[in-house]
Amino acid sequence: MAQSKQKTDREMLLDILHFAPGKTSAEDLLFNYKDVLYPSTICSKEMFEALETFEARDDDLMIVTYPKCGTNWVIQILHEMVSIIKNQETVLDQPMIEFGSPQMLERLKEQPSPRILSTHLNFQMIPKSFFEKKTQMLIVIRNPKDAAISFFNFYKNMPALPTYESWNLFFNDFIHGNVCYGSYFNYLVEWNNHIDEGNVMAITFEDMKTDFLTQLKKISEFFGLPLTDEQLCEVERRTSFTSMKQKSEDTHGKLGDAFFRKGQIGDWKSLFNEEQSKEVDAKFQQHLDKTKLGDLLNYAKYCKF
Numbered sequence: 001m002a003q004s005k006q007k008t009d010r011e012m013l014l015d016i017l018h019f020a021p022g023k024t025s026a027e028d029l030l031f032n033y034k035d036v037l038y039p040s041t042i043c044s045k046e047m048f049e050a051l052e053t054f055e056a057r058d059d060d061l062m063i064v065t066y067p068k069c070g071t072n073w074v075i076q077i078l079h080e081m082v083s084i085i086k087n088q089e090t091v092l093d094q095p096m097i098e099f100g101s102p103q104m105l106e107r108l109k110e111q112p113s114p115r116i117l118s119t120h121l122n123f124q125m126i127p128k129s130f131f132e133k134k135t136q137m138l139i140v141i142r143n144p145k146d147a148a149i150s151f152f153n154f155y156k157n158m159p160a161l162p163t164y165e166s167w168n169l170f171f172n173d174f175i176h177g178n179v180c181y182g183s184y185f186n187y188l189v190e191w192n193n194h195i196d197e198g199n200v201m202a203i204t205f206e207d208m209k210t211d212f213l214t215q216l217k218k219i220s221e222f223f224g225l226p227l228t229d230e231q232l233c234e235v236e237r238r239t240s241f242t243s244m245k246q247k248s249e250d251t252h253g254k255l256g257d258a259f260f261r262k263g264q265i266g267d268w269k270s271l272f273n274e275e276q277s278k279e280v281d282a283k284f285q286q287h288l289d290k291t292k293l294g295d296l297l298n299y300a301k302y303c304k305f
């Protein structure tokens, strides 16, 4: 009898997210760790404690993002770059480092280099060994208004997250940091304080959308993945939104449409009212205006009605 293929840790976690017991209460689906909310189906205190002694490598390729800012896009880009360089298909088999059980971290130790790792954890929660080893870390940021809209839709379409009855209710939690992984603004402020330490580079979702090849070149140089212009064009083709959405059932199973929704800049204008827009403007002004990450976001261009 044909044996069914054993699922990877990543596939098992996608199943957990998809088959979560439906839209139960926020209390069931989220838990609080050090004053930040996390999805309880895939994150745990046990895992966060195990992560404190996680052993990073100096040749890991690490992606750090606040949710909904382009994580899966950049993961795919790095997979394509590494598979072109190694001249072999690489499999998307690695969940975010904070998902699942400590046994998954044990299995990660066996993975050959370069490991493509990612996390939504805030700066304080990132295992110290990444800084000790001077691992290259790429932070991908996106304007807060589109990130909020993307997050709202993700909550709606993800069985493992509570559903909000309205955008207004979600907005209220987003602006106060009462969503998974906490405050968008705290996340960026903390990283902004450390952006010049260690081997960190920041890029934006918006620059990737508007000047993709230049960003691909920056990413390949940052991670020391030398690619010809022709190979970069191949990566560009394989990681366009259309191409990734088409492959999403293979890469993300039944949750493909939840992860690859619209992939646009400016969708926030469809749901934000003027008052909400001004509230985000004020937060930006208070926390990020004239900071390195704030400047990189080009707020005036992407966040004004």
Ligand code: PPS
Residues within 6 Å of the ligand: 065, 066, 067, 068, 069, 070, 071, 072, 073, 146, 149, 150, 151, 153, 154, 239, 240, 241, 242, 244, 259, 260, 261, 262, 263, 264, 267
């Ligand atoms: S998650 O769940 O936090 O890991 O989500 P994340 O992958 O960080 O972000 C999801 C948003 O990124 C969009 N996306 C893309 N946009 C353009 N091109 C490509 N290739 C691409 N891949 C993913 C995805 O559609 C989500 O944004 P929205 O606005 O919801 O469409």
